[in-house]
Amino acid sequence: MGIREAVNRWNTREGEAWFVANLPSLVSELGLLRDLDFRIEIEDHLWRLVNLLDQGVWGSESSEGLVEFAMDASLLLGDRELFQHFFDWLKNRGDQLDRHHAALEFLMASERVDTLREGLPRSARHMRESLTGDVDIKWNSLSLVSMVDVAQDAMPLSTELPGLLESHLKPLYEECNLNWFLDELRALDPNATGWRDSRNVILNPIYAALVGEVVVDEESSVDYEQEKWEEHLDVLDSEGYTKPLYQIVNVAKGVYRRMQDRSEVWASLERGTALITNRNQLDAYLASYGAKHISKLNCVLTEPFGQANPVRIVDWSCGQGLGTLGILESDWSVVDVKEVVLIEPSGIALDRAACIVGKHSAWQRPNLPRFSKLNGFLTRDTLAGRSFEGPTLHMFSNVLDIEEVDLDELRELIQAAFSGEQMMILVSPHISRMRALRLLSFQNQFAECDGFEIHRQIEKSYVGQSASITARLFSFVL
Numbered sequence: 001m002g003i004r005e006a007v008n009r010w011n012t013r014e015g016e017a018w019f020v021a022n023l024p025s026l027v028s029e030l031g032l033l034r035d036l037d038f039r040i041e042i043e044d045h046l047w048r049l050v051n052l053l054d055q056g057v058w059g060s061e062s063s064e065g066l067v068e069f070a071m072d073a074s075l076l077l078g079d080r081e082l083f084q085h086f087f088d089w090l091k092n093r094g095d096q097l098d099r100h101h102a103a104l105e106f107l108m109a110s111e112r113v114d115t116l117r118e119g120l121p122r123s124a125r126h127m128r129e130s131l132t133g134d135v136d137i138k139w140n141s142l143s144l145v146s147m148v149d150v151a152q153d154a155m156p157l158s159t160e161l162p163g164l165l166e167s168h169l170k171p172l173y174e175e176c177n178l179n180w181f182l183d184e185l186r187a188l189d190p191n192a193t194g195w196r197d198s199r200n201v202i203l204n205p206i207y208a209a210l211v212g213e214v215v216v217d218e219e220s221s222v223d224y225e226q227e228k229w230e231e232h233l234d235v236l237d238s239e240g241y242t243k244p245l246y247q248i249v250n251v252a253k254g255v256y257r258r259m260q261d262r263s264e265v266w267a268s269l270e271r272g273t274a275l276i277t278n279r280n281q282l283d284a285y286l287a288s289y290g291a292k293h294i295s296k297l298n299c300v301l302t303e304p305f306g307q308a309n310p311v312r313i314v315d316w317s318c319g320q321g322l323g324t325l326g327i328l329e330s331d332w333s334v335v336d337v338k339e340v341v342l343i344e345p346s347g348i349a350l351d352r353a354a355c356i357v358g359k360h361s362a363w364q365r366p367n368l369p370r371f372s373k374l375n376g377f378l379t380r381d382t383l384a385g386r387s388f389e390g391p392t393l394h395m396f397s398n399v400l401d402i403e404e405v406d407l408d409e410l411r412e413l414i415q416a417a418f419s420g421e422q423m424m425i426l427v428s429p430h431i432s433r434m435r436a437l438r439l440l441s442f443q444n445q446f447a448e449c450d451g452f453e454i455h456r457q458i459e460k461s462y463v464g465q466s467a468s469i470t471a472r473l474f475s476f477v478l
Contacts, residue, residue, distance in 0.1 A: 003029060003073070006066060007045045007052065016058040019066060020441045023434060024403065026069060030142075030211045031204075033076040043077055046070050050085045061440065061459045064090065065433040071100055072142060078150040080107045095460075097432065098130035099143045106147050113158050116151065123147070124168040131175055134292070134468045135271055136431035138403070141176045142210045144169060148182055149203060156190035177270065181206060241361035245294055245325045248356070252286035259284070273402070276346040282320060290322065292467035293397065296427050297326030299463045300471045305455040306423040308391030310336035315395045316378055317405075318342045321353030323397035323425075328362040332393075337362070339370040341388070345377050378410050383417050391421040400442055401428035401435040401470075411445040419478050421451070426472040430460040436470040449476035 003026065009015025019026070033039060049070055053063070067086050074082035087104050090096045102123045109119025130140055148165055155161050162182055173180050181202055188198050235248045242248075256262055265284045268274060272289050276282055315324045324340060327333070340357060344350040354373050363369065376382030378399070394414070399405060414422070424446075426439045436459070446452060456473040463469055 003042055003045045007048050010049070010052045011055070011057055016062050017444060019058075020062055020437055020444060023065070023069075023437055023441065027211055027403075027434065030069075030073060030076060031207050033073060039077060042073060043079065043082070046073060046077075046079075046082055050082070053089055060093075061433065062437065064093070064095070065437045068097075068100075068433050071103070072139070072146075075103045075107065075143065075146045075150070078107070078110075078154065083107050098126045099140050102126035102130060103143050103147070107150070110147075110151050110154060113155060113160050113164065116161070117164060120164060120168045124172065127169075127172055131172065134429035134431050136435060137176055137271055137273070138210055139432055139434075141178055142207075144172055144176060144178060145181075145203075145206055145210065148185075152182065152185050153199070156195075162186055179206075235356060236359060239361075240359065242325070242356045242359045245322065245329055246291075248325075249286050249290035249294065252283045252290060255283045256287035272398070276319075276349050279348065282349060282352060286320065292429070293322045294326065295463040295467045296429070296469045296471070297323065297330070297397065299461075299469055300425060300427050300456070300458070300473060301326055301330035301332055303331050304335055305473065306391065306393075306421055306475045308421045310338040310391070311423070312339040312341065312388060312390060312392045313337055313395065314341040314343070314388070314392055315353075315397075316343050317396070317399040318344045318353050319346075319349050319398075321357045323395040324353070324357050325360065326397075327393070327395065328357075328360050333362055335393075337369045338390075339372070339388075341372045341374065343374045343376065343378065343382060345375070347375050350375055378405055378413075380409070380413055380416075383413060386417060388418045389420055391423070392418055393423045394425065396424070396426045396428075396442075398428050400426055400439050401431065403435070403438070407438060407442050407445065411442065415478060421475060421477050422446075423475045424473065428470055430468040430470040433460075436460065439470055439472045443472045443474055446474070446476050449478065451475065451477040 005022075006015070006019050006026065009018050033042060049066070053067070056063075058066075067089055071083055071086045074086060083104060084107075087096065087100055090100070102125075105119050105123035105126060106116075109115045109123070127140065127144065148169060151161060151165060165182060166180070170180050184202050185199060188195055192198075234251055235243050237243050243251075256265075259265060259280060261280075262284065265280045266288060269276075269281060269285055269288065272285065274281075276285065313324055313327060315321065318324065321342065324342070342350060342353050342357065344353060350373055354371065358368070358371060374382050400407070424443070426442065428436070428439060430436050443454070452474065453476070454472075454474045456471070458469055458471040461469050
């Protein structure tokens with residue numbers, strides 16, 4: 001059991017690295033809380049953690065990550081006291097998330113309908129605040145599902161409860177694209193034998209979708225509009241070169257404002273996580289998230305590091321090429337680029353990235369660098385046996401925090417396909433500590449490589465346009 005192992009290792013420095021490396025399996029273990037056989041044991045381990053936290057053995061980021069995990073577990077358990085202890089621990093460090101405020105208000109009020117009637121509006125308000133800006137839909141969704149589950153489990157016979165929950169929480173479910181399942185739970189008879197088993201038939205698939213392993217279908221094909229996107233957006237200057245990145249974003253904002261169905265287009269982006277299939281989505285993404293991308297890139301691309309030159313740029317899950325454009329417009333522009341490799345599962349986004357990157361003024365025409373467009377996910381199949389020798393600058397912008405990306409497979413892929421000096425830039429929004437820890441976990445997988453060196457790390461900060469940021473910059477030799 002992962003939580004037992006994490007708590008047992010708390011008093012060792014090695015335990016911190018173990019926790020970071022095994023965070024995905026810990027998260028999936030939250031599903032065990034649906035099984036009554038595990039609830040008591042997990043609760044015991046969490047109380048042990050309460051007593052160990054103030055010893056300060058681990059670093060702040062991983063300690064806070066484990067506390068966030070413990071809070072989600074406490075909410076799933078419906079344990080008010082445990083949640084309060086962990087919440088206070090974070091509060092003393094001056095850093096809590098709105099969804100945790102929402103969960104605390106809810107748990108403190110959920111003992112009776114009359115107290116819930118008073119506390120639920122405050123809880124819903126905190127949850128709505130959590131659904132603005134950089135948002136981790138998965139963990140907000142888990143909190144919302146847990147709230148309804150805990151309340152209905154505690155007061156299954158209440159006639160007022162369903163309407164109370166629906167009026168305050170159902171709009172938030174809709175915002176998270178969650179199906180409202182309370183009606184199905186209401187249809188069950190709490191006095192019937194096997195009532196809890198019947199509840200689990202409804203709830204277990206929902207929890208599994210949120211905390212279980214997500215398998216990405218790499219073989220799925222996506223149809224997208226075959227069109228000349230460059231006729232749609234005016235992103236080239238009078239000399240035919242790509243305009244600065246901020247100007248491209250401003251052009252996209254103007255196009256987005258003129259869209260008649262922009263609310264539907266924005267919703268289809270699923271807060272930036274959906275696979276883009278048409279040009280309106282491309283423009284809406286740039287308009288909605290482009291400025292935040294630029295702010296984060298400007299923050300980390302302050303000066304080159306590493307010893308080798310010329311370099312190859314590999315832009316993993318490149319989207320519309322913002323990461324590579326950021327490199328070309330930063331102090332890294334002094335580096336001689338011999339090759340650009342763009343990797344992206346959305347075909348239409350990849351086409352746009354190749355065009356605007358290929359037309360950048362950084363290249364001394366006619367001596368363009370070699371270009372490769374690889375349409376696929378971050379897996380072995382996408383590289384299809386390719387190998388890359390020599391110094392390489394890897395850009396991972398807004399991708400490694402996504403849990404569907406298999407960090408172990410990605411590390412194996414890099415070690416198998418690349419040789420020479422490797423320079424890594426990992427940057428993502430700081431949506432939650434557990435997602436931010438994925439960047440640290442990926443960095444740690446290369447810590448034993450020759451010449452491993454950390455150049456910069458940002459655990460959590462805020463930059464322009466109210467964008468949160470977490471980043472890791474390091475290098476090594478393969």
